Amino acid sequence: MDSSKYKMWLQYEICTVEQVNVQYQSLLRNVVIKGNDPIIFSAKDELQRAVKGMLDHELSWTENVQEANFVIGNINEVADFLKEEQRQLLTDLTEEGYIVQTSNQKTYIVGNTDKGVLYGVHHFIRLMQINSDLSQLQIVEQPKNQFRMINQWDNLDGTVERGYSGQSIFYQNGKIVKDKKRIRDYARYLSSVGINAISINNVNVWEEETYFITNKYLAEIKAIADIFSAYAIRLYLSINFASPMAIDGLSTADPLNKEVKQWWKEKVAEIYEYIPDFGGFVVKADSEHRPGPFTYNRDHADGANMLAEALEPYDGKVVWRCFVYNCLQDWRDRATDRARAAYDHFKPLDGRFHENVLLQIKNGPMDFQVREPVSPLLGAMPQTNQLVEFQVAQEYTGQQIDLCYLIPQWKQVLDFDTHIKGTGSTISEIVAGNIHAYKYSGIAAVSNIGDDENWTGHTLAQANLYGYGRLIWDPSLSSQEIAEEWISQTFGNQKEVVEKIGSMLLSSWTIYENYTAPLGVGWMVTPGIHYGPNIDGYEYSRWGTYHFADREGIGVDRTIETGTGYTDQYEEPNRSIYNILSECPDELLLFFHHVPYKYTLKNGETVIQHIYNTHFKGYEQVEDLMDSWNSLESLMDNDRFKNVQDRFRRQKINAKEWRDQINSYFYRKSGIADQYNRTIY
Numbered sequence: 001m002d003s004s005k006y007k008m009w010l011q012y013e014i015c016t017v018e019q020v021n022v023q024y025q026s027l028l029r030n031v032v033i034k035g036n037d038p039i040i041f042s043a044k045d046e047l048q049r050a051v052k053g054m055l056d057h058e059l060s061w062t063e064n065v066q067e068a069n070f071v072i073g074n075i076n077e078v079a080d081f082l083k084e085e086q087r088q089l090l091t092d093l094t095e096e097g098y099i100v101q102t103s104n105q106k107t108y109i110v111g112n113t114d115k116g117v118l119y120g121v122h123h124f125i126r127l128m129q130i131n132s133d134l135s136q137l138q139i140v141e142q143p144k145n146q147f148r149m150i151n152q153w154d155n156l157d158g159t160v161e162r163g164y165s166g167q168s169i170f171y172q173n174g175k176i177v178k179d180k181k182r183i184r185d186y187a188r189y190l191s192s193v194g195i196n197a198i199s200i201n202n203v204n205v206w207e208e209e210t211y212f213i214t215n216k217y218l219a220e221i222k223a224i225a226d227i228f229s230a231y232a233i234r235l236y237l238s239i240n241f242a243s244p245m246a247i248d249g250l251s252t253a254d255p256l257n258k259e260v261k262q263w264w265k266e267k268v269a270e271i272y273e274y275i276p277d278f279g280g281f282v283v284k285a286d287s288e289h290r291p292g293p294f295t296y297n298r299d300h301a302d303g304a305n306m307l308a309e310a311l312e313p314y315d316g317k318v319v320w321r322c323f324v325y326n327c328l329q330d331w332r333d334r335a336t337d338r339a340r341a342a343y344d345h346f347k348p349l350d351g352r353f354h355e356n357v358l359l360q361i362k363n364g365p366m367d368f369q370v371r372e373p374v375s376p377l378l379g380a381m382p383q384t385n386q387l388v389e390f391q392v393a394q395e396y397t398g399q400q401i402d403l404c405y406l407i408p409q410w411k412q413v414l415d416f417d418t419h420i421k422g423t424g425s426t427i428s429e430i431v432a433g434n435i436h437a438y439k440y441s442g443i444a445a446v447s448n449i450g451d452d453e454n455w456t457g458h459t460l461a462q463a464n465l466y467g468y469g470r471l472i473w474d475p476s477l478s479s480q481e482i483a484e485e486w487i488s489q490t491f492g493n494q495k496e497v498v499e500k501i502g503s504m505l506l507s508s509w510t511i512y513e514n515y516t517a518p519l520g521v522g523w524m525v526t527p528g529i530h531y532g533p534n535i536d537g538y539e540y541s542r543w544g545t546y547h548f549a550d551r552e553g554i555g556v557d558r559t560i561e562t563g564t565g566y567t568d569q570y571e572e573p574n575r576s577i578y579n580i581l582s583e584c585p586d587e588l589l590l591f592f593h594h595v596p597y598k599y600t601l602k603n604g605e606t607v608i609q610h611i612y613n614t615h616f617k618g619y620e621q622v623e624d625l626m627d628s629w630n631s632l633e634s635l636m637d638n639d640r641f642k643n644v645q646d647r648f649r650r651q652k653i654n655a656k657e658w659r660d661q662i663n664s665y666f667y668r669k670s671g672i673a674d675q676y677n678r679t680i681y
């Protein structure tokens, strides 16, 4: 396969619609771009590539704004050429904001800063790729979220934790890669959807990666940081909390110890000498056997604040993960509930964190399952900056073998109303900093890319990365709008292609949920790898992920009266909605309640019949997805067609396995037959 074909959504295929082509040529006759920052060069390079590809034409640049009919620059560079009302529009926007406007027969792309310029240019190119009419533009834009971050879980040996797209593009065989072309392309893709921060190593920081913050690696890391900087993306590193011991043999990593504090201060100073715009640290501490402050009887505020103090003089941040729970549980112990853990650990610490600390909280209380309620910790700490964490990598949602377009799931999270400060306290407004007075906040996610030629294993999984960026820039975009934008840019604008792939993407999450773990109970996956069914795989292990199915019923009682009390972590009315069996939404029923198999859902089916129905249906829906895809063969190139066709073959095998294992297991447990007498093995 020719990897140059895989340009993700920045395809820049020749524009064959004559009228559109003519319009674009005439708009881009004489272009000026002002400024000398590397970000401006990135914007210029991108526009050049786009025009070359789509219009088969080398841009002619001019230095003279008067003469130009297409003007690009930041407000300071081009203010004199704008109308008063345009200047005013920009004044009301943040530093990343921009306008793309037609006035006096000229096109203007003007940002408040060079970052805004780059985003504006990407916006314009996106419109070109979807063949929009660009003759009368009145665009005014800024991102809803301040932090728009991506986390790589890449290891120096070249593996990617929970990576389903090959090896790392950053590291190979214990070394940082020399050829950085793919890293640069990645920076282009990320900036095209507005990502502005990246952490480049796994949150599980192993032995050698601990040294990333030393002179052994900092020069090479600086080279990567510079690539991202030129695309307005700040680089972060995941760190090992026990670094002072591992690197310099200190006897402790106690965050209140003077020498430890001093060690971090000097370390941070050294990092900033190499990388003056270094973003800061991402920290997984006291989680899944990683070191942390608990060892020294300190809490997570002590741990985070020590790092925050060191980073403060440089405007650096601490992104502190809240994925902290007891991973050595006993299944007999019904009082410990992993779902409670993040809230129980962190809520009492509200107000104790320095203002350059952001807590990063997974969207659900467990771990990126196909269906979970929203984490009650989000919004529950008015005095502590927060980021919500999504997982673009499909660890529990098909691993980029099965199709699962996750934008609808993330939208549900963002639209969830916590009622923390009355109606309208949605996650979207909370992480945008509009509910509590956060200094910093936003969204982070685990990336899904690797060195596979198509970047994401499954070509259609690119839509999740694209969609993540677009959604967190503007959460009011619909899942469908995002899908269609992505399809047009990736596969072209043919109506049949856009409609068919669009409806495949939009139905895929429900389909995946249909044939996997039912009604919000989660897990039931093969331990370790997390792909494919194993209903009791985690049922007796230590990870705290149980479904408690027996011959009478299934589900986890998390109510206040008879269960773990987890529901009490929500504000009203959510607390009652989840706590009262008859109020609980079907899709989360087994997350919150243990019910008999014959319990009747709101949709009128019994739990057991619902399990059978959705599992038979889910498999049939995968067959339909396959048919839809096969009907597109003549409308695209063979490589991408075959890649996705092959993925559907594998998805079908997986769906069948899930269907049969789940149906047989619950038939055997419950002794209740399928009302339609379908085949159960």
Ligand SMILES: CO[C@H]1[C@H](O)[C@@H](O)[C@H](O)O[C@@H]1C(=O)O
Pocket (backbone or CB within 6 Å): 153, 161, 162, 203, 204, 284, 323, 367
């Ligand atoms: C990086 O470790 C991951 C781990 O692979 C994943 O299976 C777990 O559920 O979540 C962890 C985390 O989010 O820290």
